[in-house]
Amino acid sequence: MTGWLIFAVLAWIAGMAINMALARRPDGRWAGVLAPVVFGITLIAVWEGIVHGFGINQVLLPAPSAIAARFVTSTGILWVDFVQTVLKGALTGYIIGCGAAFLTALAIDRFPFLQRGLLPVGNFVAALPVIGMAPILVMWFGFDWQSKAAVVVVMVFFPVLVNTVQGLQDTDAMQRDLMRTYAA
Known part of the structure; x- marks a missing residue:
């Protein structure tokens, strides 16, 4: 000793x-x-x-x-857990959340009435603690990877939505014309 x-x-x-x-x-x-x-x-x-x-x-x-x-x-069980948690749950939720938020932000940028209707709801949901939403999402989606992905979607969706809308609104006419010129 x-x-x-x-x-x-x-x-x-x-x-x-x-x-x-x-x-x-x-x-x-x-x-x-x-x-x-x-x-x-x-x-x-x-x-x-x-x-x-x-x-x-x-x-x-x-x-x-x-x-x-x-x-x-324990590499076998650790690999299975990695696939379940990271690849299926976190990565899938991240891709779905970011993609849906980006598409929603584009719609909000095109239609101002959506901004007045969706952004307050988005700010409200973004303010809710994840620890309060996670049990509800587990009840809805079960204990498999889908509930973990749903939690990640909720965590990612609203920050990406708010920041993308803000970024789209901060462009001026000259920048938009330049992007049209580049066919972007």
């Missing part, structure tokens, strides 16, 4: 010495990249030493080596 604590202290001293040496270098390009890497490696080494040195229960604070081993043995 004492050996692990000594390892943690030595790792901390070595990491600090390396980062101090990097900070003294006149060429700061490599220091800007290496300093965070050295700090991260030092933090992981100290964490490993403290967990083993003090005999901390793995349930309370697992060692980085145990986390890495578990990560390697």
Whole structure:
């Protein structure tokens, strides 16, 4: 146990010495990249030493080596979770939300009555906390990826809508004529 604590202290001293040496270098390009890497490696080494040195229960604070081993043995389930959460839920919701908001903003820019009708509703929904809307969306869409995508759509739609409408309204006649000239 004492050996692990000594390892943690030595790792901390070595990491600090390396980062101090990097900070003294006149060429700061490599220091800007290496300093965070050295700090991260030092933090992981100290964490490993403290967990083993003090005999901390793995349930309370697992060692980085145990986390890495578990990560390697669980790549199959992690990939399935990644596809479910990021690709299906977040990315799909982001694409749908941004696309729908952009198309709605174009319609609002063309028809002023939509601006008077939709933007107040959009501002109201954008002001609602996500933690209040998420349970409703889960009840509507279920526990699968569709509910996660719906939450992302709601989160993305209104900021994109408001900013796109603002951007479209801030153009003057000269800029619009230039875009028509370019056939854009």
